[in-house]
Amino acid sequence: MKTLVIVEHNNDSIKQTTFSTITAASKISGDVHALVLGHNSNKAVGELKKCNHLKKVYLVDREDLSNPIAENFCDEIVNFLKDNDFTHIFTPSSTFGKNLSPKIATELDVQQVSDIINIIDDHTFERPIYAGNAIAKVKSNDSIKVVTVRSTCFEPCKLDSQVDVENVSSKLSANEVVGFVNYDESKSDRPELTSAKIIISGGRGLQNGENFKLLEGIADKLGAAMGASRAAVDAGFVPNDWQVGQTGKIVAPDLYIAVGISGAIQHIAGIKDSKFIVCINKDEEAPIFKFSDFGLVADLFEALPMLENKL
């Protein structure tokens, strides 16, 4: 058995999701390889080379691959797989992987297994369904297993190795039916939601966007990422990409602090793998208390400044 990990990166650095996917791949067999598609990605490749569990890194460098257009990436991967036999193809279950991996599976005429959270054996996996309200154990009968990995469920691999990089030449050219226009990155000095150790999120209880400042001081002191419930995002308090929950980001930090969030099932689905959940809510009947390790029944406008002072 031999596993190929499709690497998520931005040419300058490797995304955390890749490190967790490598760990997941190592549970299939010791034969784990990684494929980087990109352009001028030496810095990212330098980081990847240090990953434990990897036997080898393959690199395809083409200007057309500087942005992850799924059609161009898929063509390149299918081409690579013509000369290289793999039994498993693992991709992070991020928007990058969700966009790309089903295309690879379709080209190979196999059924992808999405968003695995546990590996039972080389063809049996566990994955959440109904927003994590049930867990399905599934068996793939296909000859090649194409899988996306929920990165919060696997520890990132260690970075104390040194593996070889093989440059793979390519004669392919970009698809003309699709083109990159621009990428509007949300700028923030805080950690990314999906990789943060601590997250503090606000809900409708914050009442307006201005009041999210009350969370900022605490986030600064804790080095935390900031998130929000769907209600807060829909009300326009904060940007879309802050949304944590079933339809937003699935997170699993060491500590999740939910402030003024009632705890709708869709929100709980996105946070329940957190190590510790803390909630601050003035309504003691709010469902969020049932899921919290520590709950504080308090008016958030009094509790937050106090918390910030005492941290």
Add this chain to the structure above:
Amino acid sequence: MKALVCVKRVIDYNVRIRVKSDRSGVEKDNVKMSMNPFDEIAVEEAVRLKEKGIINEIIVLSIGSESSQETIRTGLAMGGDRGILVQSSDEDIDPLNIGKIIKNVCDKEKPDLIILGKQAIDDDCNQTGQILATLLKYPQATFASKVEKNSDNSLNVTREVDGGLETIRVNIPCVITTDLRLNEPRYASLPNIMKAKQKKIDVLDINELSLDLKKRVEILEVCDPPERKPGIVVPDVDSLIDKLKNEAKIL
């Protein structure tokens, strides 16, 4: 231009999911079923594109049991023109096979735009649009939060990706999958619900498509997720900080 919108009948998103005691799946008997919320957004987007004069016909397609006709009717009441049901007694079809069925319909109908929800809230696979685009060899624009027609035969689609928004240009024909904030779906008015009853739904038998739809991924069992152990309510901010320092050892 012609749009094909694919809709799935799923357990309503407000229903609390119950796993069957024999672990074969989740309880679906006497449970409220609705159109997958992301598919409602797909129908709404098609209707808006029609209102803007960009497309002139909307076909609403579903695959499933006879009851899926209700889901198609909902789409027709929102503004779809006609429906197609690919009827199947098996409601647990692999996404790859769903993709092959939709492609079969596309080969006959030749839609310019195919719009689907980014994922169904039952199996949470998030694959069908990508599979279909690959089978059809059309470009894909997944997780769309904005769709704009260009002056040539292409669209600019803004996509919700981790860490920001990405805009790509896709030539028509193409496949679009919808994210949450693309639009807010309308409620069908009573007159439109009545009118939808007169609209045509063609029913095709899945067995007549002569496709190889063998099952690739089997569900061995379905269980409840591990429960979190019950927590405690702390009296004040000081004791909260104390718990985080001394019990959770996080601060």
